[in-house]
Amino acid sequence: MFLSIREFVQQHEKWFSWGAFLTGFTWDNFTLDRIDQLLDNVILIGLLTVATIGIVLWNRLEEKKETGTRLTLIQPFVPLLFQFALGGLFSGLLVFYSRSGTIVSAWPFLLLLAALLIGNEFFRHRYQGVTFQLSIYYIALLSLCVLLLPVFLNQMGPGVFLLSSALSLGLIVAVVELLKRFAPTRVTRAYRSTIVAVVGICLAFQGLYFTNILPPIPLSLKFIGAFHDVENTGAGYRVTYEKPAWWEFWRESDTVIHWQEGEALHCFASVFAPTDLTTRIQHRWQYQTDAGWHDRGTIPYRIIGGRDGGYRGYTFAENVADGRWRCRVETDRGQLIGLRTFRVEVGEQPRELVSELR
Structure with missing residues (x-):
């Protein structure tokens, strides 16, 4: 029974991928209300956690290429899990960032989030690469840190933004180290390009913030x-x-x-x-x-x-x-x-x- 479901998912991967994307987007629009509510925080952090589990499982399966094990039975579902989590996370970020600021000043960043949300489906084959996976993941991670840290600290400003950036760098390093344990060959091969991508994304966010293009989250x-x-x-x-x-x-x-x-x-x-x-x-x-x-x-x-x-x-x-x-x-x-x-x-x-x- 499980094998037949697995084969069905593999044959209709494109439609399941779109379904995962639309489900994540619809879920956030109906459930997210206020950024200072516990439930909203749990949903966003939960989606990030699911995305983290998905990226680790995906690379573990790609690294080992095992056959006949229980892990291979869930292999077709892991990319869907990762895409569902990122789709939900980017739609949640778009919901909150679009409420803050105006199109007049923040349109470049809002356009980026919208492109990542929609492109989440079209990136399906690009997600095979570790650097690309971690780059998209880090954009979501950094955006979430910038969104939530002012809420947790009850203050905002350049100092809090820089602290959010530092926290996101610490977390992405932890994720990379975790990936090293489960997929050392894949991570080592992509290590240098991943560092360049993450640093570039972080610097780009600094530019967006200090030129006032980034919306004034969480206001x-x-x-x-x-x-x-x-x-x-x-x-x-x-x-x-x-x-x-x-x-x-x-x-x-x-x-x-x-x-x-x-x-x-x-x-x-x-x-x-x-x-x-x-x-x-x-x-x-x-x-x-x-x-x-x-x-x-x-x-x-x-x-x-x-x-x-x-x-x-x-x-x-x-x-x-x-x-x-x-x-x-x-x-x-x-x-x-x-x-x-x-x-x-x-x-x-x-x-x-x-x-x-x-």
């Missing part, structure tokens, strides 16, 4: 809007904006502000941070001229993590001019969390304002 923007006025009432924030037309059912803030003398522009934002994580963010106000966007002021404030809807805060800008404005929500080192662009029209114009509690 994510829940809401941002431009308003005529924002007031903290104690029970919430009362926001005031121009009443949407009947067909603008989606609009929750101003896209055009008809400004009058004595008023200020307000930017209200909710930023999610994991429980117990405290950090500083800033609102960067910018005004567009023919030469591009110019800063009109940067206002920092501290946020405290844990609220499901995100930590709420607002800033305002005065010295208003007619034209296009935007408010950028950033980390204290300039990583973009989100932004809102809107237009200001100066002058006495009829308008109807509405207020609601957020």
Whole structure:
């Protein structure tokens, strides 16, 4: 019975591979919610553990080429196990990284994760090589360390990112040493190229982080809007904006502000941070001229993590001019969390304002 299943899997390897990929992707989209939840952490670390077991078993079987043993019975299933784990892991990483930051600044890294997620199926034959296996595995490992360490340490910043990188290097060395015990010939043959690949990937991540292309994990923007006025009432924030037309059912803030003398522009934002994580963010106000966007002021404030809807805060800008404005929500080192662009029209114009509690 088992042999017939094994033969069936071998004959339909392509479809089982796609099934493993889609199952992993669907699993993460339905199960992952918040990065600071124990279950989400267990799922991601569990997938990494399964991928580690898969890579060790795969290379053990390729090294020994045994026949007639129990291990050979599971050989067709091991690549599927590895692909399921990596597919699930990359889809989970894509879920969390895409929630953090914006397409405007983080699209190169998000595109990389999406390519690895989709390419997980097309890499099936390339996975036979140890260097390729470990390179893809290390990208997942490093991305996971960068994602989870700020949650575990309740802080973020360059120091935590460098510590995440160091931890990932220590873990990949441990995996390579483990592989040496089970598949010494294969690992020795690929040792030098694997070192070059891992170091190159790690350095590339440093470049992505310090050029602010890497999303500001684990922060994510829940809401941002431009308003005529924002007031903290104690029970919430009362926001005031121009009443949407009947067909603008989606609009929750101003896209055009008809400004009058004595008023200020307000930017209200909710930023999610994991429980117990405290950090500083800033609102960067910018005004567009023919030469591009110019800063009109940067206002920092501290946020405290844990609220499901995100930590709420607002800033305002005065010295208003007619034209296009935007408010950028950033980390204290300039990583973009989100932004809102809107237009200001100066002058006495009829308008109807509405207020609601957020």
